[in-house]
Amino acid sequence: MSDTIKFPSLALVPSADEPQSAKEFKSDQEVRWCPGCGDYAILAAVQGFMPELGLKRENIVWVSGIGCSSRFPYYMNTYGLHTIHGRAPAIATGLSTTRKDLSVWVVTGDGDALSIGGNHLIHAMRRNVNLKILLFNNRIYGLTKGQYSPTSEQGKITKSTPMGSLDYPFNPVSLALGAEATFVARTMDSDRAHLTSVLRAAAEHDGTALVEIYQNCPIFNDGVFDGLKDGEEKEQHIIRLEHGEPIVFGAERENGVIRAADGSIQTAKVADVGLDSVLVHDAHANDPGLAFALSRLSNSENLDQTPMGIFRSVERPTYDTLLRDQVAQAQSSGAPDLAALIAGNDTWTIS
Amino acid sequence: MTKQVVPLDRVIIRFAGDSGDGMQLTGDRFTSETASFGNDLSTLPNFPAEIRAPAGTLAGVSSFQLHFASRDIMTPGDAPNVLVAMNPAALKANIDDVPRGGSIIVNTDEFSKRALQKVGYESNPIEDGSLESFRVHPIALTSMTVEALKGFDISKKDAERSKNMFALGLLCWLYNRPTEGTVEFLTQKFGKKPDILAANLAAFKAGHAFGETTEDFAVSYEVKPAPMDAGTYRNITGNTALSYGLVAAGQRSGLPVFLGAYPITPASDILHELSKHKKFGVVTMQAEDEIAGIGAALGASFGGALAVTTTSGPGIALKSETIGLAVSMELPLVIIDIQRGGPSTGLPTKTEQSDLLQAMFGRNGEAPVPVIAPNSPVDCFAAAIEACRIATKYRTPVFLLSDGYLANGSEPWKLPNLDELVDMKIEFATGPNHTLADGTEVFWPFKRDPQTLARPWAIPGTAGLEHRIGGIEKADGSGNISYDPANHDFMVRTRQAKVDGIANDIDPLFVDDPTGDADVLVLGWGSTYGPIGAGCRRVREAGMKVAQAHFRHVNPFPANTEEVLKRYKKVVVPEMNLGQLVMLVRSKYLVDAISYNQVRGLPFKAEELAGVIEDVIKSV
Numbered sequence A: 001m002s003d004t005i006k007f008p009s010l011a012l013v014p015s016a017d018e019p020q021s022a023k024e025f026k027s028d029q030e031v032r033w034c035p036g037c038g039d040y041a042i043l044a045a046v047q048g049f050m051p052e053l054g055l056k057r058e059n060i061v062w063v064s065g066i067g068c069s070s071r072f073p074y075y076m077n078t079y080g081l082h083t084i085h086g087r088a089p090a091i092a093t094g095l096s097t098t099r100k101d102l103s104v105w106v107v108t109g110d111g112d113a114l115s116i117g118g119n120h121l122i123h124a125m126r127r128n129v130n131l132k133i134l135l136f137n138n139r140i141y142g143l144t145k146g147q148y149s150p151t152s153e154q155g156k157i158t159k160s161t162p163m164g165s166l167d168y169p170f171n172p173v174s175l176a177l178g179a180e181a182t183f184v185a186r187t188m189d190s191d192r193a194h195l196t197s198v199l200r201a202a203a204e205h206d207g208t209a210l211v212e213i214y215q216n217c218p219i220f221n222d223g224v225f226d227g228l229k230d231g232e233e234k235e236q237h238i239i240r241l242e243h244g245e246p247i248v249f250g251a252e253r254e255n256g257v258i259r260a261a262d263g264s265i266q267t268a269k270v271a272d273v274g275l276d277s278v279l280v281h282d283a284h285a286n287d288p289g290l291a292f293a294l295s296r297l298s299n300s301e302n303l304d305q306t307p308m309g310i311f312r313s314v315e316r317p318t319y320d321t322l323l324r325d326q327v328a329q330a331q332s333s334g335a336p337d338l339a340a341l342i343a344g345n346d347t348w349t350i351s
Numbered sequence B: 001m002t003k004q005v006v007p008l009d010r011v012i013i014r015f016a017g018d019s020g021d022g023m024q025l026t027g028d029r030f031t032s033e034t035a036s037f038g039n040d041l042s043t044l045p046n047f048p049a050e051i052r053a054p055a056g057t058l059a060g061v062s063s064f065q066l067h068f069a070s071r072d073i074m075t076p077g078d079a080p081n082v083l084v085a086m087n088p089a090a091l092k093a094n095i096d097d098v099p100r101g102g103s104i105i106v107n108t109d110e111f112s113k114r115a116l117q118k119v120g121y122e123s124n125p126i127e128d129g130s131l132e133s134f135r136v137h138p139i140a141l142t143s144m145t146v147e148a149l150k151g152f153d154i155s156k157k158d159a160e161r162s163k164n165m166f167a168l169g170l171l172c173w174l175y176n177r178p179t180e181g182t183v184e185f186l187t188q189k190f191g192k193k194p195d196i197l198a199a200n201l202a203a204f205k206a207g208h209a210f211g212e213t214t215e216d217f218a219v220s221y222e223v224k225p226a227p228m229d230a231g232t233y234r235n236i237t238g239n240t241a242l243s244y245g246l247v248a249a250g251q252r253s254g255l256p257v258f259l260g261a262y263p264i265t266p267a268s269d270i271l272h273e274l275s276k277h278k279k280f281g282v283v284t285m286q287a288e289d290e291i292a293g294i295g296a297a298l299g300a301s302f303g304g305a306l307a308v309t310t311t312s313g314p315g316i317a318l319k320s321e322t323i324g325l326a327v328s329m330e331l332p333l334v335i336i337d338i339q340r341g342g343p344s345t346g347l348p349t350k351t352e353q354s355d356l357l358q359a360m361f362g363r364n365g366e367a368p369v370p371v372i373a374p375n376s377p378v379d380c381f382a383a384a385i386e387a388c389r390i391a392t393k394y395r396t397p398v399f400l401l402s403d404g405y406l407a408n409g410s411e412p413w414k415l416p417n418l419d420e421l422v423d424m425k426i427e428f429a430t431g432p433n434h435t436l437a438d439g440t441e442v443f444w445p446f447k448r449d450p451q452t453l454a455r456p457w458a459i460p461g462t463a464g465l466e467h468r469i470g471g472i473e474k475a476d477g478s479g480n481i482s483y484d485p486a487n488h489d490f491m492v493r494t495r496q497a498k499v500d501g502i503a504n505d506i507d508p509l510f511v512d513d514p515t516g517d518a519d520v521l522v523l524g525w526g527s528t529y530g531p532i533g534a535g536c537r538r539v540r541e542a543g544m545k546v547a548q549a550h551f552r553h554v555n556p557f558p559a560n561t562e563e564v565l566k567r568y569k570k571v572v573v574p575e576m577n578l579g580q581l582v583m584l585v586r587s588k589y590l591v592d593a594i595s596y597n598q599v600r601g602l603p604f605k606a607e608e609l610a611g612v613i614e615d616v617i618k619s620v
């Protein structure tokens, strides 16, 4: 089917017999996030997008850890695992490597993925396991009622940090690039079209896809991404990354990203530097240097120039495939002989 | 003139040297020759945690003990009849274990003033008379090896390194061991390095010839083959047997085996062994940490694999939360703990039985997990299969508690008839299993088998059975999230009842009570089976009566346990911990069991246990 051609990472997952609707992906469970939570929009976007994949529902598995976002699998009418804090990438790795016929998705949050589960996240990415990891970043601990998270800005006043948090935050995209991720993207709960396009690219990617999704938590961290949502401001603040296109932004596309004389990445008025000086985005570049530099244009303290879209998307054999290749190679030399294995090379007989 | 051959019933030899002296290899080779000769045997390797501790120090001493006999034996032996000491450190570290009158073969070349001082000898014990009560054979092993290898195209260092083969040759002569196996082994090992091969062979033969010609050894010894059941045998260590058990379970169940593991002593050998068997559909993943190892295994289990994780005590501590998740999700998972000395890093290369209570209770909430403990290196094979059987049948994590002694110790194994292995055909759920009030057919992931209380195993890819499960409490039947108090109470009790019910699906506790009227029962679990058995044998040989029972299933206990315990006036429980099984037995059966403990990182000695048992018998 055309779908299986479109999504190389899903080539081994059986296709649905009939066209599907978003409704089919809604489970019978009542959704229990707070009113106004950004998770609703993401859930709707995912459910709306799933039919595009055209996969048999029973061959899709959602795996999560602990946190508000990790309730996600309960709401998807597929197989699902709601596991323990931080461990979803590890658990999903075992599932993905043993079952080539499954499309495995991980839902995690900034606390789950970057704090308690940081080790599993980086190792899944370096291995390039065929997982799609959606990291809902609301820069706060929601489920435990409002402590600062590893993506909270420094100095954040919360219940656990009445005088302000001390730790310097992670930049999830920089972290993923540093961890050898082959696909790294950023999108936002409120921009359904962009979110869907990124999900599509992630699904298409053969290997680990890390998608950071800015997600508003109206209860404990309301409005932290408002600068990227407000109609007038957002054009000034969002740098949309499109592969093969010059990196320009602003309502009139009047700003661009350039490489300065000292080699650093900066923004400038296109009128001042000329379009030729504006960098062209190359998500497929093997060297992650530019992607990393782009990721440094914004951080938890300052979202004034925030790249959105696919930072990096490169091909590298997946752990799953390499492992299956080894098994196939081992099995190519004839049938296994348990009796011979157990006997070994050094036996004696007593009669 | 041929020397006289003196027959012996049994011999205990200990090879001891520096970590770099190749003592483990020497011991292994002697063991192989002994096994193929038909003796019963048991081995105890003992090595430092450091890979290369400073040369010549006490910390760097590595040893290998082998007990072989013309009858069946149960332990690697208490005290060596012969100690081979390759340097002063090896002598000093082991001499206290050699009984007066025992033989000591020392490599005099290594007894320099400096080497002696390094381990605190003020004078040379070979010369100062301090070894008078032993039969000392001072032999210049190193220089004789170098001499024998003159003319070979190898460095002096390589020549010196062959001294372990010289020693092996000498011992093979002394105990009339066959030599073909070693020749073949060396040929395989050094086939690509002809010079080294030739040197090793020459050293081995020189050692053998030296025995024959030297006047230092007036006689050689012979230990006749032990009467053993007809069959084909091999020698095997516990970790290898355990690995083969997992491969066999995969074949019997028809499931791919998935091992998620992080390297840790003394469990890594299982990871190494299983990683060689992809041909059998065995997949191994070296994870980023202990938690990921078990996590990946649990994920694989959800997908329908026979999932295994291997570790030692510290790793179990890290895996606890995931074990709880497996209890809650009721998925099959085999957790292998090769116990070592604790707490914390403890004694990584030494044995201990101190993780029993961790396995029983080391989780939050009421999280019962069946516990199985192999009794001998060979039993690791069957115990691994049993663990897989229980895990898959009852959809539960299962603990397999081996230890360093079983892991590295070896004994002859009569190869099993594979057709007689338990059949573990797995049936995954294929369709709806419940009808709602309105007549709709649905799949309920927590609707249990009334007999086993196991829930259905419905794997992704099965249409119509899509379901979501997790660590939050689930409603009985539907498996949906439930915070209902009565449901939680019911689910907690049901998970416990499921594990308790396994008692009816395992062998009853066997009691070895030859006269049938002993007053004292010795009760153990796991790797102490051999030492306790050998202790009981001594007691019986001394004319006293004692019964022995040994748990292989520690949770749940076999159904007849209470009846067995109440039959005896006294119950003694020797353990390599401070009394963990005894705590369980006392609380569960209100039996005033006597605890006997030792935590030296070494197995019990038969003599020691015999003394303990005799004291209890006399006190009745």
Ligand code: SF4
Pocket: A032, A033, A034, A036, A037, A038, A039, A068, A069, A138, A142, A143, A216, A217, A218, A219, A220
């Ligand atoms: S606490 Fe915040 S993140 Fe959690 S559900 Fe409520 S709004 Fe959403």
